[in-house]
Amino acid sequence: MSEPAPTPTAADRRRWIRYLVNERAEASVYRHLAARREGEERDILLALAEAEGRHEAHWLELLGGEPARLPKADLETRVLGWMARRFGSIFVLALAQNAEGRSPYDSDAAATPAMRADEKIHHEVVRGLAARGRRRLSGTFRAAVFGANDGLVSNLALVMGIGATGAAPQFVLFSGIAGLLAGALSMGAGEFVSVRSQRELLAATEPNGYADHVLPDLDLDANELALVYRTRGMAIDDAMDRARLTVEAARAADRSVPFTVPREAAGEHDVVGGAWAAAGSSFLFFASGAIIPVLPWIFGLSGVAAIALALALVGVALLATGAMVGLLSGGPPLRRALRQLAIGFGAAAVTYVLGLVFGVSMG
Structure with missing residues (x-):
């Protein structure tokens, strides 16, 4: 005769209840995402929700039925549910991919081998769904992130360097606006030439x-x-x-x-979008990033206060763009955000030190 299963401890039951509510919340996420899609993607998401339901049934069996009181799901799962209900975007799938890759079942003997295998397969399924969205988004997203980040970093470095020399606030503001226009025009012209040249190259080979x-x-x-x-x-x-x-x-x-x-x-490969559209979007993306470091001077601040506020505003923007890159690439958002912040502030620090040196030498 096989030995009876050991009586679960209070800690075991609390852990199983947490698994139960998280499985229900994850199934809800997939159903909300499925409601915003059709065809094959909808069927895949509903199948994932059904699989989470099987896991839910396992924990209910171990618990001996529905617990009298249930806690809230983990914060990350609740955020996923909130985003799925309102957006249903690629960001939700990217977050779900990360969540599926951190399954606690690998180290929990109460989870069956089939459940552990399911979670790993779910990670690959969600990765595949997210990859479809990434491919559809890659060109536009690359242009948006590259343009906005370039505007943030280049104009922050410019106004930090000019501000460190002790120049008048009006001169710093003029330099920032000039840097915005020069950079945005350069980005727009470069994108126009790039897309137009690629179209002409493809036309010549057609x-x-x-x-x-x-x-x-x-x-x-x-x-x-x-x-x-x-x-x-x-x-x-x-x-x-x-x-x-x-x-x-x-x-x-x-x-x-x-x-x-x-x-x-x-073997022809068409170019998505026209040259004028690409130029306009690049201009706007760069300008949207480049205006942020100039805002303190636009609103009349000067000196250390303006520099500190510019750093704070750009820091938030860099963290946001870095986190978005991390989410869409399936990597850790915090690490990507901090990397973006370090790069931007590193460039600004170099020009600030040069501005101090020139300010002292000219003084």
């Missing part, structure tokens, strides 16, 4: 009908049209078959067979 009118005159046995198809990625045999079919169709004036390679066969 298949066209330049040689269509001579196709009936090609020799079927020495068919150089096959070389064209091979340069566009087709295998030798496929290229020969396609070339023969194309020449025969051209001789028969059969326009149902396209003479040029379809876009997907040629």
Whole structure:
């Protein structure tokens, strides 16, 4: 006969109850996310909620039924639920990915091996869902974070350096506004040229009908049209078959067979967005970051008070952008936020010291 299971202690029951409420809260998060999606993603999220329900049933069985009193779920899980109800965004999936990666079941003998395996698989499932959102968001998000962070750091360094020389507040303000405009215009112009050049490059490589009118005159046995198809990625045999079919169709004036390679066969990659839209967004992203260090001088502050407030405002903004990068990349938000803060303040410290040196030498 197998030995009876040991009687759970009060600490065991408290831990199991905490697991129970967290499983219910996580299932609710997935259901709220599913309500904002459709198709395959909705089915996947509902399946995750169902799996959390199985885990919930396990803890209810160990507890001998529904406890009389239940505590609140962990703070992180409650925040996830709040965000899922109101936003249903990629940030929720990124946070859920981090949460699934920190399952307590690995070190708890009361959890079954199947539950421990489930949690690890859930982490990969949520990572896959989050990856879809990251791919959809990557271009815009990269431009937003890069532009805003560049504006924050470059203009903070500028006004810190100018302010440290002892220059008049009006001169610091003028320098900050000039730095904002110069940087934003430079970012916008660079993005415009980059996107326009990429579009022109792709247009130059796109298949066209330049040689269509001579196709009936090609020799079927020495068919150089096959070389064209091979340069566009087709295998030798496929290229020969396609070339023969194309020449025969051209001789028969059969326009149902396209003479040029379809876009997907040629491997074309379209550019998302236009050059003007990219330039405008880059200008605005940079300006939105660059205006923050200048705000104290805009509102009439000067000296140490203006510098301290500028540091505080930019510090909050750097922490926020760093945390967002961490969330979307699946990394620890706090570490990314502190890294962003250290980089920004490090650049500002260098220019501030240079400003002090120049201020003393000119004094």
